[in-house]
Amino acid sequence: MRNLNRFHLNGLRALEAAGRLGSLRAAAEELGVTIGAVSQQVLKAEEQFGHPLFERHPKGLRPTPFGQEVLGYLGAGFAEISAGLALAERRREGVLTVSVAPVFASKWLVWRLQHFRERHPDIRIRIDADVSLVDPNASDVDVCIRVGRGNWPNVRAERLLDQLVFPVCSPAMAERLRHPRDLARVPIIREPTPMFGWDAWLGPNGLGEAILGDGPVFSDASLCLDAAIAGQGVFLGWETLACDAIALGRLAAPFPDRYATGIAYWFVTSRSAPATRTVAAFRDWLKAELSVGR
Template structure:
C-alpha cells in the first residue's frame, strides 16, 4: 500500500464523492467543504496520478470511461472505511445500536427517543431502520425490536407488547356518517404486506358479513396511515403506527374495539449479550415506555 503515500486520502475521497454523486456541489455538501475545495482536491489527485479522471463540461465534471474502474474501486474502498469507522463507534461503551423496522422507527421511536436521552444523556443511540430481520449473532447490532409471533430460537427474546388493530379515519371523514357502520360505505385503504387482514377484525367484532369497498393500495403502512390522515379512506391500523395521529387529532377511531392479533413486539438480543450498561438501560426504558405511551384516547 506504499503507493497511497503519494496521494492524500481527502483527495481520493473527493474524487470518489464526485464520481458517485455526479456533481461538485453534491460532493461538497457530503464532505462539508466548499465546491472550490473539492475541485482543487480533484485536480490535485489527477496531477498526482498523471492522468485526467473527469471531462470538464459546462454543467460540471463527467467521469471519463477510462476512470470508471478506478471510481468503482474507490467507492468499494470508501465504503469499507466507513464501515470500519461505524464498527468502532458501535463498540464504544456509551454507544448502542438498535435495529427496528422503518415504520416503527418513524411512527413511534423517533417521537420517544428524547425521553430516553433525557434519562440517559451519556448513551448514544444509533438506529438501524431496515425491513430485514437483522440477526444480532451476525452483526454489530446490540438490540432488535421485532414484530412477530415468536419465539426466536437461539436468541434472548422478551415480549414487550401484544399488537392490537382497529380502523381509523380522518375526523372530516368521520363527520360524514352518522353511525359507525356507515364506515363500510367508504373506501378501505389496503396494505398487502400486513401480517393481518380486515377479515381478522371483522370476525373478532361480529361483522363478518360486512362488505368492504376497496380503496387505494400502498406497499407501506406509514403511507397507508398518511392516506387515512389525508381523508382517502379507512385504514386498519395498529397502536404504534397510529398513536401520534390519534393523540394529535389527525385520526379518530369510528369503532371502540381494539382486537388482539396474536402478533407481538419483541426485544431481541444475542444469547451472550451482557445485560448491562446501555443494553440494560434501553431495555428497561422501552419495556416501560412502549405500553405507557399507547394509552389511546377514547372516541
C-alpha cells in the same frame, strides 16, 4: 491453538468469505482486494489443508464435504471475533445500535428518543431502520425491536407489547361511521402484503371482509396512515402507528373496540452476548414508554 501459526489469517478470511458468499468476486469486494489475490489465498490455504475445499463451477464456488465442515468452524470463529470487536468498539464509544422496522422508527420511536437521551446522556443511540431480519448473533446490532410471534431461533426475545388493531380515518370521515357495518360504505385503504387482515377486527364484530369495498393501495403502513389522515379512506391501524396522529387530532378512531392479532412487539438480543447496562437501560425505558397511555 498452536496450529493457528501454520495458517495465514488472510487465507482463512479469504476461505470464509468465499464460502459464505459463494464466489471469488464477492469475497474480493468484501475484503477490499483483487479477485486474483483471493484466488491465490484460497489456493494456498487448500495446499496447507492438503484437501480441496471448493469445487469450481461457472456460477461460482461450491464447498466440498470437507470444505463444508471446515467452513462451518471458520464462519463461527470469525463471527465470534467480529462480535467481540464490535462489543469493544461500542463500549469505547458508548453507542447502542438498535435495529427496527422503518414504520415503527418513523411513526413512534424517533419522537420519543429525546426522553431517553435526557435520562441517559452518556449513551448514544444508533438507529438501523431496515425491514430485513437482522441476526444479532452475527452483526454489530445490540438490540432488535421485532414484530411477530416471538418464535425466532437462537435469540433472546422478551415481549414488549401486544399489537391491537382498530380502524382509523380522518375526523370528517369518522362522522359517517356509527356502526361497523358502515365500513361497507367508505373506501378501504390497504397494504399489498399486510401481516394481518381485516378479519382480525371484523370477526369479533360478527362481520367478514366480504363487506368491504375497494380503495387505494399503498406499499407500506406509513403511507396508508398518511392516506387515512388525508381523508382517502379507512385503514386498519394499530397503537404505535396511529397514537400520535390521534392525539394531535389529525386522525380518529371511530369505534372503541381494539382486538389482538396474535402479533406482538419483542425486545430481541443475542443469546450469547453478555447483558450490558446500556441494553438494560434501553429495554427498561422502552417498556415504560410503551405503557404510557395504555
